[in-house]
Amino acid sequence: MLGQGVFSVTGKTAGMSGSSDPRTRVSRRGRTPDANDPGLLTPAQTSLLTDQYELAMASSYLGRGMNESAVFELFVRHLPPRRRWLLAAGLGPALAMVHAMEFGEEELAYARSLGFGPSFLEYLARFRFSGDIDAMPEGTIVFAGEPLVRVTAGRVEAQLLETLLLNQINFQTMVATKAARIALAAGGGQPAGERLVDFSPRRDHGTDAAMKAARAAAIAGSAGTSNLASAMRYGLKPVGTMAHSYVMSFEREEDAFKAFMEDFPGNAVMLVDTYETVKGVRRAIAAARATGVPLAGVRLDSGDLLNLSRKARALLDAAGMSEARIVASGDLEERQIARLVAAGAPIDSFGVGTDLGTSRDSPVVNGIYKLVAHQVGGAWRDVRKRSPAKATVPGAKQVFRNYAGGEMRGDVIARAEEKLPGRPLLVPFVRDGVLVRAETIEQMSDRARTELEALPATLRELDGGAASYPVSYSECCSTALQAVDARVGQRDGCRYDARG
Numbered sequence: 045m046l047g048q049g050v051f052s053v054t055g056k057t058a059g060m061s062g063s064s065d066p067r068t069r070v071s072r073r074g075r076t077p078d079a080n081d082p083g084l085l086t087p088a089q090t091s092l093l094t095d096q097y098e099l100a101m102a103s104s105y106l107g108r109g110m111n112e113s114a115v116f117e118l119f120v121r122h123l124p125p126r127r128r129w130l131l132a133a134g135l136g137p138a139l140a141m142v143h144a145m146e147f148g149e150e151e152l153a154y155a156r157s158l159g160f161g162p163s164f165l166e167y168l169a170r171f172r173f174s175g176d177i178d179a180m181p182e183g184t185i186v187f188a189g190e191p192l193v194r195v196t197a198g199r200v201e202a203q204l205l206e207t208l209l210l211n212q213i214n215f216q217t218m219v220a221t222k223a224a225r226i227a228l229a230a231g232g233g234q235p236a237g238e239r240l241v242d243f244s245p246r247r248d249h250g251t252d253a254a255m256k257a258a259r260a261a262a263i264a265g266s267a268g269t270s271n272l273a274s275a276m277r278y279g280l281k282p283v284g285t286m287a288h289s290y291v292m293s294f295e296r297e298e299d300a301f302k303a304f305m306e307d308f309p310g311n312a313v314m315l316v317d318t319y320e321t322v323k324g325v326r327r328a329i330a331a332a333r334a335t336g337v338p339l340a341g342v343r344l345d346s347g348d349l350l351n352l353s354r355k356a357r358a359l360l361d362a363a364g365m366s367e368a369r370i371v372a373s374g375d376l377e378e379r380q381i382a383r384l385v386a387a388g389a390p391i392d393s394f395g396v397g398t399d400l401g402t403s404r405d406s407p408v409v410n411g412i413y414k415l416v417a418h419q420v421g422g423a424w425r426d427v428r429k430r431s432p433a434k435a436t437v438p439g440a441k442q443v444f445r446n447y448a449g450g451e452m453r454g455d456v457i458a459r460a461e462e463k464l465p466g467r468p469l470l471v472p473f474v475r476d477g478v479l480v481r482a483e484t485i486e487q488m489s490d491r492a493r494t495e496l497e498a499l500p501a502t503l504r505e506l507d508g509g510a511a512s513y514p515v516s517y518s519e520c521c522s523t524a525l526q527a528v529d530a531r532v533g534q535r536d537g538c539r540y541d542a543r544g
Contacts, residue, residue, distance in 0.1 A: 075150060084251065087144035091171070092151050094207040099155065102200045103164040111198045112419035113175075115440045118193040118209055119414075120186070124218075124406045128503055128512060131224045131492055132184045132192050133260045134216030135473070136483065138209050142173050143479060145208070167200070175201050177474035178460075180443075181483060182220075183263050183491035184469060185499065187515050190443045190457060192217075192411070194470060199418060206413040214411045215253065216260045222378075222403040223264035224496060225506060226396055229378040232385045233504050235496040237265020237489070239393045241283050243373060244401025245271040257401040263488045267393065278485060283395075285311065285343055291318040301331035305339075313341040313371060316356070321347055325356045329363045341369035341392070349374075350389045357390040371395060377405070378506055416440060426528050437521060438528045443469040452498045458518035 085093060105111055120130065147155070147168040156165055175197020186192055193209060195202045227237040242261040245254035258266075258274030268281030275282040286304055294300040297319060305312045312332065316324030325342055332339035342360070344352050349372050360368045372384070373395035381394055398404060414436050417426050426438035437457070444456045444466035458464050473481045496504065502511035 075154075082251075087141045088146050088148065089151070090141050090208055091145050091147045091168075092154065093211065094204065096158075098204055098206060099158075099160065102203050103160055105199050105203070106164055106167055107161075111200050112422075113196065114199040114202050114418035115416050116195045116202045116206070116413055117191040117416050117441065118195075118213060118411055119191045120188055120409060120411050121434070122410070123188045124409055126406045127221060129221075129499070130186045130217050130409060131220040131264060131495070132180045132186050132213075132217055133182045133220035133263050133488075134213040134256070135179050135182050135193070137216070137256065137259075138212035139177065139473060139479060141208055141212070142177070142205060142474070143477075145171070145173060145204075147171055171201075171204075172477060173197065173201055173205070173474075174477035175474070176472070176476070178470040179473050180469045181471060181481075181488070181491060183488040183495060185452070185495040186217075186469075187455060187513055189437070189515060190455065191441050191470065194440060194460070196440070210411055210413055212256075214409045216256050217411070218403045218407065218409040219257045219260035219401065220263050220492075221409070222400055222406075223261040223266060224492060226378045226381060226394070226400065227265050228496060228504050229382040229506060230385060230394055232382075233501065235265055235493050237493070238267045240264075240266040240400075241371075241393055241395045242266050242269035242271065242274075242400060243395040243397035245269075245274075247398040248401040253401065259485070261400060262485050264492055265489050270395070280485070285313040286315050288315065288318045288345075291315060297324060298327040298331050298334075301328050302335050305331055305335045305337040309335075309337045312337050312339055313343055313369070314339070315345060316342045317345050317347060317352075321352050322355050322359070325359050329359065329365065332365070339365050339368045341371055343371040343373060343395075344391075345372075345374040349391065350384055350387050353384075353389045353391050369393065373397070375399075382506055426524050428525065428528050430529070437517065437525055439521065439524045441521065445469055447498065450498060451500055452495075452513070454514040454516070456516055456518055457521060459520045459524065462518060462520055464518060 123130065152165055152169055155168060175195060177193065177195050179193040180186055192213060195205060223237070223240065224235070226240050227235045230236040230239040240261065242258045244257050248254040248257050254271055255274050255277065258269040258271045258280060259278050261269065262278065262280050268283035269275055270284045272282055274280060290304070291297055291300040294303065301314050304314070314324070314328040314331070316328055318324065321344060328339055328342055342356055344356065353370050353372065356370055360366065369392040370390060371393050372391045375398060376394055376396045377399040384391060414429060415427055416436065417424055417439050419425070428438035429436045440460040442458050442460045442462065444458055444464045446453050446466040456464055456466065471481065473479065500513070503513060
């Protein structure tokens with residue numbers, strides 16, 4: 045029921061109108077509730093795409109004069125099941141939302157109805173992010189414990205970004221990682237994203253997920269997407285042919301093929317498994333000869349794909365149509381694709397839907413966002429969480445990646461002020477609230493391919509057993525951790541004052 049489970053902000057009931065009817069309370073907060081609202085948000089409207097306690101903490105910080113600079117880091121404490129690395133994604137859309145984030149009149153009215161006071165509401169009315177953000181560029185391979193994003197800003201600003209950053213980066217990193225695994229499977233251990241097509245929108249968890257899934261797949265190198273909205277928005281290649289309903293709408297399968305070829309001669313890929321696949325291939329060949337339209341390819345959507353692809357290839361080659369491509373689809377996932385590739389299936393590309401958009405075998409990247417340092421009385425102080433199984437490492441950090449012979453050999457998580465051998469992975473994206481770096485999908489995709497090619501061979505295998513990648517902490521990180529523990533243990537403020 046509306047109104048139930050709302051935590052108190054001021055020690056009173058969150059609804060401040062005095063009405064006992066929760067529906068009335070909600071309607072007085074601004075917008076009249078609509079159970080059928082599609083829930084779509086503009087970047088500016090994402091100001092309230094946040095957990096309730098973010099506003100509560102921010103209000104408390106502001107009221108107590110605790111808005112000095114702070115550093116928060118977004119990272120994954122443990123890799124998800126069946127994953128030994130992740131492919132970072134989602135930063136670009138997240139930063140666009142951060143840049144546009146503001147509290148409009150409607151959002152302020154709602155916050156007022158929850159009991160937030162005038163001074164905090166005045167702060168929200170002026171809110172614009174003005175801090176710094178460093179991050180791993182999208183398409184970078186990342187491991188557990190490594191910060192993907194580092195935010196340095198006033199404590200209130202940094203706190204208010206938590207939900208938004210996690211919402212965008214967790215999901216898109218999950219999909220990009222899945223797409224990268226499919227690309228490796230399609231290439232027999234080498235990235236071959238050009239053989240992958242995103243067929244996921246009808247299985248994705250909502251409209252925003254469908255848009256971001258296509259984008260994340262493109263970062264991993266996919267050749268295109270069936271999702272026209274994503275293709276238009278992100279400049280991706282739209283890909284698609286026909287459904288079984290089109291074929292069944294004609295009296296004869298060959299009539300459907302002829303009609304489609306005549307109407308779309310530049311996209312003559314025929315779906316051949318509506319009735320009987322081998323006969324469907326023969327009818328596609330006959331339709332091409334009857335219309336004079338070159339057969340671009342056939343799509344196999346069910347059955348024994350290895351056997352059927354071999355038979356289809358033989359028929360196409362015998363008909364002098366060796367340029368016609370074979371596309372496979374139908375609930376595909378990377379292990380099945382890897383088996384087909386290993387068996388030499390003559391399949392040119394794979395349309396992947398459900399498993400790509402939902403990462404069905406490992407559907408969550410459990411990224412977290414934690415305070416690691418803050419200013420107290422003008423001096424920087426490292427902090428860390430020490431609770432069992434959830435301990436963090438204090439201080440602002442950088443990651444240095446080392447290579448040998450073009451292969452990744454190990455990462456070192458260091459203090460942000462350190463200069464160590466290797467390539468620093470976090471780079472500036474926002475300075476004083478201004479975006480200072482932006483990238484294209486092509487740049488991200490090129491980086492992802494380079495990163496995947498540089499992975500040790502055992503980590504490019506879908507099931508590499510116990511093989512893992514070495515990630516260690518620098519001596520300065522270890523010293524800082526010991527200093528924080530000593531300070532907390534003594535309770536008298538032994539500080540390790542080093543700003544990240």
